[in-house]
Amino acid sequence: MAxxxxxxxxxxxxxxxxxxPGIKFRDITPLFRNPQTARQITDALVLRYMNSGITHxxxxxxxxxxxxxxxxxxxxxxLLLIRKAGKLPGKVDRIDYQYEYSQGQLEIQQGSISRGDNVLLIDDLLATGQTLLAAAQLIHRQGGDVQEAATIIDLSNLGGRERLVExxxxxxxLLAFDD
Structure with a gap:
C-alpha cells in the first residue's frame, strides 16, 4: 500500500x-478509526526503522x-513507556518541563535502558518540542542515546523541529502543517 x-x-x-482557548488542535483519532490510514502510518514508520540500529x-x-x-x-x-507523573509503579526518573499551554512532568522507570541503547522516541505530534526534549533527557539520564524523534505531524511554525535539531x-x- 502506497x-x-x-x-x-x-x-x-x-x-x-x-x-x-486559542489552541487549534489537530485530532489524529480519525486516523486510527480508519484501518487504511492506520496501516499506512505504521508501514511507513516500520520501513524507515527496520534496519536502523534502534534497540528500543x-x-x-x-x-x-x-x-x-x-x-x-x-x-x-x-517498548519503553514515557508517562505523565504518578502513572508508573516502582522507582522512576522524573523531569519537569514546560510545553505549549501548560507545564508537566514525565517519568520513566529506572533501569529501563542501559548505556549505549539506541532509542527512537515516538509521539503523535511535534509542536514546540518540549515534551520530546524532556523525554530525551530522561533517556540520556539512564545512559541511552536518542537516535531520532518521530511523529505523525510536525506543526512546523512552532519551532519544535529546530529545538530538537539544536x-x-x-x-x-510523516506530515507537516504550517498554521
Whole structure:
C-alpha cells in the first residue's frame, strides 16, 4: 500500500479552542478509526526503522503509545513507556518541563535502558518540542542515546523541529502543517 499524504491529511480535523482557548488542535483519532490510514502510518514508520540500529522504542503518553506499540511489535523491539507523573509503579526518573499551554512532568522507570541503547522516541505530534526534549533527557539520564524523534505531524511554525535539531536529535515526521 502506497503512502498517501492527502488521504492522511483528510483524516486530521482541526478542533478549535481545545484543550484551552486559542489552541487549534489537530485530532489524529480519525486516523486510527480508519484501518487504511492506520496501516499506512505504521508501514511507513516500520520501513524507515527496520534496519536502523534502534534497540528500543520510547513511546510518549498517551497518543505515542498507539504508534509505539505497533512499531515495537513490528520491529520486535522493547517498548519503553514515557508517562505523565504518578502513572508508573516502582522507582522512576522524573523531569519537569514546560510545553505549549501548560507545564508537566514525565517519568520513566529506572533501569529501563542501559548505556549505549539506541532509542527512537515516538509521539503523535511535534509542536514546540518540549515534551520530546524532556523525554530525551530522561533517556540520556539512564545512559541511552536518542537516535531520532518521530511523529505523525510536525506543526512546523512552532519551532519544535529546530529545538530538537539544536539538541542533536534528528526528527522525522510523516506530515507537516504550517498554521
Amino acid at each position: 503512502f498517501d499524504e492527502f488521504l492522511l491529511k483528510a483524516h486530521i480535523p482541526i478542533i478549535q479552542d481545545w484543550p484551552v 522504542i520510547g513511546a510518549l503518553e498517551a497518543r505515542g503509545f498507539l504508534l509505539g506499540s505497533n512499531l515495537a511489535y513490528a520491529l520486535n523491539l522493547p 539538541a542533536n536529535i534528528p526528527v522525522y515526521s
